[in-house]
Amino acid sequence: MTRKTLGAALITGLIAVGTGAAANEIASGELLAFQCAGCHGFNGHSVGPATPSIAGFSEDYFVQAMLDYKEGNRYATIMDRIAWGYSQEEFEAMAEFFAAQPYLPARQGFDADLAELGADIHDRYCGNCHSEGGTYAEYDSAQLAGQWIPYLEDAFEDFIEHGRPQPRGMQRRLADFSDADVQALIHYYASQQDPAAYVHAD
Amino acid sequence: MAQINRRRFLQLAGLGGLAAGLPCGAAWSSQTKARVVIVGGGTGGAIAARYVKALDPAIDVTIIEAIPQHTTCYMSNWVLAEMRDLDSLTHGYDNAKKRGINVIIDRAERIDTEAHRVLTAGGQSVPYDRLILAPGIDFRWNAIEGYDAAAAEVLPHAWKAGPQTVLLQEQITAMDDGGVVAIVAPPNPYRCPPGPYERAALIAHYLQRHKPKSKVVIYDTKDAFSKQGLFQTGWERHYPGMIEWVGGYETAGGIKRVDVSGRSMHTDFDDFRADVVNVIPPQMAGKVAIDSGLADESGWCPVDFRDLESTLAQNVHIIGDAIVSSALPKSAYIAASTAKVAAVAVVDHINGREPGKPAYFNTCYSLLSPEHSISVSGVYEPVTDADGEQSVVGVGDSVAISPADADDRFQGREARYAASWYDNLTDQGFG
Numbered sequence: 198m199t200r201k202t203l204g205a206a207l208i209t210g211l212i213a214v215g216t217g218a219a220a221n222e223i224a225s226g227e228l229l230a231f232q233c234a235g236c237h238g239f240n241g242h243s244v245g246p247a248t249p250s251i252a253g254f255s256e257d258y259f260v261q262a263m264l265d266y267k268e269g270n271r272y273a274t275i276m277d278r279i280a281w282g283y284s285q286e287e288f289e290a291m292a293e294f295f296a297a298q299p300y301l302p303a304r305q306g307f308d309a310d311l312a313e314l315g316a317d318i319h320d321r322y323c324g325n326c327h328s329e330g331g332t333y334a335e336y337d338s339a340q341l342a343g344q345w346i347p348y349l350e351d352a353f354e355d356f357i358e359h360g361r362p363q364p365r366g367m368q369r370r371l372a373d374f375s376d377a378d379v380q381a382l383i384h385y386y387a388s389q390q391d392p393a394a395y396v397h398a399d
Numbered sequence: 400m401a402q403i404n405r406r407r408f409l410q411l412a413g414l415g416g417l418a419a420g421l422p423c424g425a426a427w428s429s430q431t432k433a434r435v436v437i438v439g440g441g442t443g444g445a446i447a448a449r450y451v452k453a454l455d456p457a458i459d460v461t462i463i464e465a466i467p468q469h470t471t472c473y474m475s476n477w478v479l480a481e482m483r484d485l486d487s488l489t490h491g492y493d494n495a496k497k498r499g500i501n502v503i504i505d506r507a508e509r510i511d512t513e514a515h516r517v518l519t520a521g522g523q524s525v526p527y528d529r530l531i532l533a534p535g536i537d538f539r540w541n542a543i544e545g546y547d548a549a550a551a552e553v554l555p556h557a558w559k560a561g562p563q564t565v566l567l568q569e570q571i572t573a574m575d576d577g578g579v580v581a582i583v584a585p586p587n588p589y590r591c592p593p594g595p596y597e598r599a600a601l602i603a604h605y606l607q608r609h610k611p612k613s614k615v616v617i618y619d620t621k622d623a624f625s626k627q628g629l630f631q632t633g634w635e636r637h638y639p640g641m642i643e644w645v646g647g648y649e650t651a652g653g654i655k656r657v658d659v660s661g662r663s664m665h666t667d668f669d670d671f672r673a674d675v676v677n678v679i680p681p682q683m684a685g686k687v688a689i690d691s692g693l694a695d696e697s698g699w700c701p702v703d704f705r706d707l708e709s710t711l712a713q714n715v716h717i718i719g720d721a722i723v724s725s726a727l728p729k730s731a732y733i734a735a736s737t738a739k740v741a742a743v744a745v746v747d748h749i750n751g752r753e754p755g756k757p758a759y760f761n762t763c764y765s766l767l768s769p770e771h772s773i774s775v776s777g778v779y780e781p782v783t784d785a786d787g788e789q790s791v792v793g794v795g796d797s798v799a800i801s802p803a804d805a806d807d808r809f810q811g812r813e814a815r816y817a818a819s820w821y822d823n824l825t826d827q828g829f830g
Contacts, residue, residue: 224758231450231739232760235732235824236816239449244826245819247812274801274813275762275774282760282778282797351812 226290229283233291242301246345249352253300253395257336259292260285265362272359300334300395302343307387315385318378322370331386332395342389349383432457433749436517436525438507438687439533440464440492442471443719443734445828447531448500450742458749462495463517463525465506469829473591473731474821475560479568480601482769488560490829510691512712529745530715532693532700533738534685535559536590536729539698542681543583544656553659554676558590570675571602576610581664581673583654584619588699588724589682591731592625593775596644597765598677600630603638604768616643616673618664620653620681625728626765626773626800633767654678684721699723704781704791706744706754707737716741726779726791726798731824732761738828757781759791764817772813773801 241252265271267280331341355361437444440462470489477483492502506520517525540547557567584595599615606613634642650666664671683698700717701710709715719734744754759779777798
């Protein structure tokens, strides 16, 4: 619980004395976050190739992603429906939990030649915003590296075909990329499998 | 308060590989603070054990489970469609043991809630400070006249996975083309509400490829069922004319009697025959809960939804399918969800903290074909009415199913999510 939410809980507690019901009480961020694990893995480390790991995401990005789902701004099959059930305060509490978890890259096969090509494309076109080879939890983006290949393929499809929120510059670049460029990037991100590469001094 | 939570974050982080950085971890794990016993090592029980141990390594955690390996009932319909084999749905307790969880393979027969002990078929008497009961379901034998444990060896239920799944699959495989597979669907409440209807689709998927003149007929007790519109549309799209659903209103309440020798089914007015008869019988909480006085007249276990403590016994928390009928579906995901609520509450109680608000969440995928899945999900919270009656309600509009106009890519993605859902759901307890 952050200081802010602790304060809110105290205020709620005072109101509750008056009304007899703590209507705005929320569950702990820890317990809320535990409920995500059935699809996103224990503590956010997904072992299922279609769903992303969400451990180690920055708090800002996690909350923004959930609000985008909730408000219908981001393509989803199920995350929009799920997000309808939570408040921003609850998203913030979950975000604090996941941000405190280490990010563990997926162990998976990849094409080394494609990955080398992808490293080049990344450095030239993506690295300014997605720093450290895509291993860094940005305030406005998750780690790209270390995610499962099937998930990354869906994520690129979301950006290119389903209008997932993105800066205009990124939209233009993705429009210029060939399918082969995208595959190369995906294999580059999948190739970064050393957990130590994801530990950055802030 | 903030400090407690931060410390617990770090404990959990420790499982991810940072244990060496924890100054107190070793000292805590060398002394026992309290004994938590978990009866039932299915999805809920295994997950509860892992979370209790992760949240407080100083707690001694023991699972008591009759069968050395657990085969999940969820995904067992995929076996009937030749998409998975049963081995891939079978999980052991080696990883639980490596985490310092004790595993006793023995059948828990009764819980002495006065003496705080679990009594087993093998003659053990296992003491506990807090008990988490995850007994799953048992069947109401003879609720359908003629359908008992012996009858299930001929007319399989396949509603607990394992040999029963194999039996059903063998019967379907041996059936002549042009045969009829009947599914007798149970009354509410029961394990896996969409399960019988997914089963119809995946059996039809098998039949379409191997015995295309065959049919599946569902004889239902109910007048309506989970995700009904999506199922019926999907059946017609993928298996036109192959699946027939006979609602309870058409037969005055469904099948009342079965005859094993003739593979026949009887309502108050009609008699039906099929080549394969899959009877999913009416259900109740697992027998150990009933025998220990932890179920009410409904046959299910009443709980305080704030911390899942039984309303019939102190220091006993009940999770999963056995919980009294509520808005929470009897799904694998809710077994996991309630396991976590109980684990946090038990650790809080042991450490002298009042449990906070619980968080319940469900996601279920059902396959219509290997490339087409539909889902239901929902966020739930407990409420207490003016009379002090407790219940659980869905939050806002969050209890929702896949859109009817989803395109092929959407449905295909849901099918892939279903497989990853399985990987992550089982990894929490068994991985």
